[in-house]
Amino acid sequence: MKVLIGVSGSIAAFKALELARLLRKHGAEVRFVLTKSALNFVTPLSCQTLSDNEVYCDQFVLTKGIKHLSIGEWADILVVAPATANIIGKAASGIGDDLLSTTLLSYQKPTVFVPAMDEGMWDNPIVKKNASFLKDHGVHFLEPSVGVLASGKVGRGRFPSVGVVLRKILSVYEQRCGLGGRKFLVTGGRTEEDIDQVRVLTNRASGLLGAELLQAILCRGGNARGIFGEVTCELPGDIDTTRVRTSAEMLDALREHFAWCDCLIMAAAIGDYRPQTTSSGKIHDERFELQLEKNKDLLKEVTSQKESRVVVGFSLEVEEHLARARQKMAAKNLDIIILNSPKAIGATRAAASILKPDSEEEHIEEQTKWQLANRILDECMMVFDGRTSR
Numbered sequence: 049m050k051v052l053i054g055v056s057g058s059i060a061a062f063k064a065l066e067l068a069r070l071l072r073k074h075g076a077e078v079r080f081v082l083t084k085s086a087l088n089f090v091t092p093l094s095c096q097t098l099s100d101n102e103v104y105c106d107q108f109v110l111t112k113g114i115k116h117l118s119i120g121e122w123a124d125i126l127v128v129a130p131a132t133a134n135i136i137g138k139a140a141s142g143i144g145d146d147l148l149s150t151t152l153l154s155y156q157k158p159t160v161f162v163p164a165m166d167e168g169m170w171d172n173p174i175v176k177k178n179a180s181f182l183k184d185h186g187v188h189f190l191e192p193s194v195g196v197l198a199s200g201k202v203g204r205g206r207f208p209s210v211g212v213v214l215r216k217i218l219s220v221y222e223q224r225c226g227l228g229g230r231k232f233l234v235t236g237g238r239t240e241e242d243i244d245q246v247r248v249l250t251n252r253a254s255g256l257l258g259a260e261l262l263q264a265i266l267c268r269g270g271n272a273r274g275i276f277g278e279v280t281c282e283l284p285g286d287i288d289t290t291r292v293r294t295s296a297e298m299l300d301a302l303r304e305h306f307a308w309c310d311c312l313i314m315a316a317a318i319g320d321y322r323p324q325t326t327s328s329g330k331i332h333d334e335r336f337e338l339q340l341e342k343n344k345d346l347l348k349e350v351t352s353q354k355e356s357r358v359v360v361g362f363s364l365e366v367e368e369h370l371a372r373a374r375q376k377m378a379a380k381n382l383d384i385i386i387l388n389s390p391k392a393i394g395a396t397r398a399a400a401s402i403l404k405p406d407s408e409e410e411h412i413e414e415q416t417k418w419q420l421a422n423r424i425l426d427e428c429m430m431v432f433d434g435r436t437s438r
């Protein structure tokens with residue numbers, strides 16, 4: 049993947065350097081185009097060092113070829129990151145008065161804007177109109193995040209985390225279908241149950257698949273809410289996420305948010321059992337017996353009010369996995385079940401099988417959890433599309 053990063057004059061311009069590093073780590077080739085204003089915030093030397101490529105700042109230099117055409121031809125994707133209110137306005141008005149704006153005018157492959165600015169600027173109706181005009185013309189946007197802005201005020205306008213920007217670039221490059229504003233409730237991570245005041249009964253799930261699902265929903269134009277237990281991965285900011293610990297807390301949160309969603313993806317590893325009693329102190333006995341009782345089946349509890357929602361469950365079995373997964377799907381009224389093996393727990397890659405009520409099981413080769421998350425979302429959209437075309 050060849051990525052041309054256009055940097056405009058925002059205080060967040062330094063984030064473009066971090067983005068270049070991440071893209072290259074991901075195997076992408078990177079080049080930079082800087083506006084004159086951007087030169088106040090980052091130097092061509094840093095851009096050249098981190099991209100290991102020539103950096104372009106001026107369209108009227110005496111080199112072979114027409115720069116704004118040739119760098120556009122080179123790139124697979126043009127990412128304006130950060131995008132100022134000014135460059136958004138110029139692109140929406142067809143102005144080409146420097147190398148970046150002229151490249152944008154002539155560029156015909158996918159373009160992504162990552163705006164970063166003060167909240168007052170982002171809320172300005174003219175900036176909003178310019179952004180939505182560009183979106184209507186097929187330009188992709190990643191909404192700025194909420195947080196502390198350069199002015200010290202808290203508001204929407206921050207450059208999102210570079211991890212999310214990378215995923216946005218990937219989802220555009222991979223031509224992932226949009227989610228049309230649908231509402232996805234995603235559970236992730238692992239629950240834990242107290243044995244005593246310090247020890248817990250839990251499992252090795254990392255929460256990575258759930259986190260990738262949230263990011264993919266965000267990048268593909270869906271609405272996401274998360275309910276997460278303990279995790280050993282970073283959860284994306286800017287997504288309404290309820291944190292829980294036990295299976296009972298997960299159920300309470302599910303009951304609270306289920307009515308909101310169009311689709312529930314139950315990626316959390318919820319403990320099937322909890323200790324019958326919890327010791328109030330710390331157990332010091334030489335030997336002790338742990339009596340366990342079954343937790344409630346969370347999916348069964350909520351799917352009684354399923355109505356038209358799409359519900360995706362997961363099944364991790366060691367033996368007779370297919371038969372058990374089919375039983376689960378029927379008993380819990382699921383639309384899709386993702387069957388995976390113990391190898392997937394805590395790993396960054398996973399193979400899986402997808403089962404739907406009326407079709408054969410489909411095997412998915414081992415892939416990153418980002419890819420698997422996107423595949424699951426594609427399957428959900430197929431269920432929605434199948435319903436509307438009926």
Ligand SMILES: Cc1cc2nc3c(=O)[nH]c(=O)nc-3n(C[C@H](O)[C@H](O)[C@H](O)COP(=O)(O)O)c2cc1C
Binds near residue numbers: 057084166169
């Ligand atoms: C310190 C400083 C920080 C700025 N940060 C931003 C910003 O984050 N977003 C923005 O839209 N404009 C910001 N501006 C204003 C732009 O730099 C200005 O509109 C400039 O003309 C943009 O030019 P360009 O779009 O060609 O890079 C900032 C200006 C200054 C002096």
